[in-house]
Amino acid sequence: MKLPFHLRLLGRILYRQSTREHEQGALGPMCDLCPHTEALKDSAELRIQLQKLLLFINKDILPDRLQLESLYGKSSCNCFAIHDLDLKDIGVGLYPQAAMINHSCKSNCVSTFRGTKLQIRALVDIQPGEEICYSYTEKGNITRERRDVLSKYFFDCQCPYCLDDDREAIMKSVKCPSCQAQVKPNKNERYEKCSSCGFSDFTAEFYEDLKDYVQYADDVMHKPRNCLVELDKILHPDNIHVVRILVGAFAAAVKLQEWTKAIEYGKRLDRAYELYLPPNEPDTGLLYYKMGKAYYHLGDSENALISLRKAKKLLCVAYGRDSQLVDYVEDWLEFCEE
Ligand SMILES: C[S@@+](CC[C@H](N)C(=O)[O-])C[C@H]1O[C@@H](n2cnc3c(N)ncnc32)[C@H](O)[C@@H]1O
Secondary structure, three states: OOOOOOHHHHHHHHHHHHHOOOOOOEEEEEHOOOOOOOHHHOHHHHHHHHHHHOOOOOOHOOOOHHHHHHHHHHHHHHEEEEEOOOOOOEEEEEEEOHHHHHEOOOOOOOEEEEEOOOEEEEEEOOOOOOOOOOOOOOOOOHHHHHOOOOOOOOHOOOOOOOHHHHHHHHOOOOEEEOOOOOEOOOOOOOOOOOOOOOOOOHHHHHHHHHHHHHHHHOOOOOOOOHHHHOOOOOEOOOOHHHHHHHHHHHHHHHHOHHHHHHHHHHHHHHHHHHHOOOOOOOOHHHHHHHHHHHHHHOOOOOHHHHHHHHHHHHHHHOOOOOOHHHHHHHHHHHHHHO
């Protein structure tokens, strides 16, 4: 068994505390972090996680139970996933000042990294007095999934995305079986009537098919390329299951250097990101960067330049003008301009 990142972090904190316990302030910045001990106490999660940790650390370094629970809560509710330049998770860290920032699924800031150095960067203009917030979860997921992740932080998110029923309905939209127009479900996830052609015969068989398609989309998440054709038969292109498959299909096409496919999927993703992500998100910047490279390989310098310029603009916001990623984009811009 491998110890998950957040438990490795707790192990390091415990070790550090045990070796420097008389040194004032060794873990001082952690004092202010919220531990959620009341909510965690007696929980199955705490019990299971501490059992795992105990398989790996020397019991002599353990503090008393109350302190252990508090350190567990402080580290798990306040840690940051550290990403590489491609937004892949490579570890977790504690950044006590940044941990003071609250969550919103529709955040006005983003956390990006230079190595393990965290930067919180504004994605949009922020007015004096306006709260800054970043997202603790994937913004492009449906509300139920975001709530699942957020439950470990012990609050109910009331951000504009969580209160936006229409956004949720678009994520679950299907194609009208009669005219192929977009049909959104009502609050009970029932499809009533197509507003384009008036079709309303959504039969039990339709719901059975839909269930199968959604299950299929989940099953093939890791081998996405061929199933898009299937999903496109019934799910609307804005449906979140289609979008997820597109993310995988785009990544696979880039990896396999299938540039025409990469552009096809990239264009569809561009629309989805515009629908579901707040402005200036790093994911959108990375999409344009990769599409720019794909256009370059296809010999389409004009579109390569357009994509790479958009990428540069967005990545300057999310990572900073002087970041390594922006340097890479500039190198590609130079290739294309030659
Ligand atoms: C990383 S801390 C953020 C700073 C924290 N508010 C504090 O004062 O220390 C995470 C905790 O803040 C609270 N929190 C964060 N975002 C919230 C939100 N949108 N609504 C309500 N509580 C939130 C939750 O208690 C959560 O577990």
